[in-house]
Amino acid sequence: MEHRPLGRSGLAVSTYSLGTMTFGAEADEATSHRMTSQYVDAGGVVLETADVYAGGLSESVVGRWLAAQGSRTRDRVVLATKGRFPSRGVEPRDAGGSRRNLRRSLERSLRRLGVDHVDLYQVHAYEQVTPMEETAGFLEDAVRSGMVGYAGLSNYTGWQTATMVALAAGRFPLVSHQPQYNLLVRETEYEIVPACRAGGLGLLPWSPLAGGWLTGKYRRDARPTGATRLGEDPGRGMEAYGPRSAREQTWEVLAALGEVAEARGATMAQVALAWLHDRPGVASVVLGVRTPEQLEGNLGAVGLHLDEAETARLEEASAPTPADYPYGPAGVAQRTRALG
Ligand SMILES: NC(=O)c1ccc[n+]([C@@H]2O[C@H](COP(=O)([O-])OP(=O)(O)OC[C@H]3O[C@@H](n4cnc5c(N)ncnc54)[C@H](OP(=O)(O)O)[C@@H]3O)[C@@H](O)[C@H]2O)c1
Known part of the structure; x- marks a missing residue:
């Protein structure tokens, strides 16, 4: 597997990370442990979890896997978790980016993971009540205490990200952002x-x-069924079947992906992962899987790089169509300087 530095830092990460949102949920503990070993055996080093996944069970499952490894494997792993949302036992009004909530969330995460520090601690999302100075102060102290190696963000918008970058400068290593992409x-x-x-x-x-759409498993003419994310809950999350299937562009993207995959002799999932892997700014793509077979298939993307024509085909089909301003052609032209 390839490796890259995580942002402007010295932390090397494999370019595919293993997300563990299914651990203790769709995947039982034995299956989760098997998938983790499979990922690490393939050269992956980043295990990515959060205090809220499966009500904390995901972190416990990861912790028990780590405890069963020799020190060599444990030392190789880059361990990442997140805090901010109401984890078990936290009143929703207390959840957020406050010092009180993040400190408690981090301490609980370390206990479940069975470690004295994590390599990367990410604020799972912005919230508008806590001043960003307070969240930044927590991250600075957490790094200084040794409980956290590097800090990261997740789901922050552009201005929120830029503000946090400015607050972190010279105080603590803010190195990553985890958005949906x-x-x-x-x-x-x-x-x-x-x-x-x-x-x-x-x-x-x-x-x-x-959320599984880019594997091609969901169809326009049939509601999802069976042991799939949307078969079990068609309304789940941002990948809910109704809104996505109603968008014509969803089917255009899937058609383009199918064409590129077929010509390559690869799966649609592998092509979708390879596209993302080589987008500017991407450090490591966070894989999500329910079964070892899915993981094996998706790890087939390792080493796959699309050529210009393939990339252009996918980007043409998937380009968002914003109004003229501020993200459409008029806005972009206004911000562009031609040097002739
Ligand atoms: N920061 C955040 O707010 C946030 C939010 C969401 C996720 N995450 C992180 O990102 C990771 C990945 O997210 P995700 O799980 O949504 O990723 P994803 O890759 O978009 O979706 C993963 C799901 O797609 C299906 N799938 C994967 N490979 C497949 C294959 N080869 N064939 C058929 N189906 C396949 C499986 O679901 P089924 O088999 O159940 O259909 C699997 O659980 C998570 O584990 C978590 O660590 C972070």
């Missing part, structure tokens, strides 16, 4: 990607397969 969600490119590139943050895109 995939061939069905490219609005991330309007503000978030440029803010990250300007601020030296590496992108860790989540839902690289748009």
